[in-house]
Amino acid sequence: MNNDGKSGAKGDRLKALVESYGADPRRWPAGEERTAEELAREGDTPAWLGGQRQVDRWLDDAEDIAPSAALLRSIAEIPLRHAATVQKSGWGWLRNAFALAGTIAAAAGLVIGMSTSEPAATSDAASDWDDLSTLALGMDVSEDLAP
Amino acid sequence: MDRKRLAIDVGRALADLPERQRAAITLVHYQGLTNIEAASVLDVGVDALESLLARGRRSLREKLVQHESQEVQGEQRR
DSSP, rough: OOSOOOEEEEHHHHHHHHHHHOOOOGGGOTOOOOOOHHHHHSSSOOOHHHHHHHHHHHHHHHHHHHHHHHHHHHHTOGGGHHHHHTTTSHHHHHHHHHHHHHHHHHHHHHHHHHHSSSSOHHHHHHHHHHHHHHHHHHOOOOOHHHO | HHHHHHHHHHHHHHHOOOOHHHHHHHHIIIOOOOOHHHHHHHHHHHHHHHHHHHOOOOOOHHOOOOOOOOHHHHHHHO
């Protein structure tokens, strides 16, 4: 028996799930329905569960107002190799929007630059495309986008 | 504590977490990634992800409970 009064593997799993994902079973991994039923059977809210519900409320309250710049930076720092996975989630549109805006700005800047400046050497123009596409998308797609 | 202030305090407490704990909470709680997806992003197993989440949440709770009690003490002094 552990020190919160719950015993056995089921109790341990319930506590591990709540401590990791919070007290709302909708946030738990799939396949934990039995453990969710166990949570529903908890009578008087034990202290450990009340504490975790408080953490959920804090996190939710922060979410209601706006993700902080620090959170947005964390999202932006997710490696691009996982971009397809991340785009399934709620903030995936933000990455798409930044990438699209960056691409448009880069293309507009290049068009203006080409029309108002002396012709650049071909290797410089290619280098610009490399830099711009890397800045806008975080990866080099210059071969696909280059005029 | 009003909600805007609370959100700022939670944001600060999150920012103070070790990077991987913060990333785990961000991915699972705010981005809604599944445990498998989040573990993949962090290049860890699901057990390690759950450990990061649990340590992050525990640390957040300690920081915010401490902060809240300091706020209450401050209000009582005024």
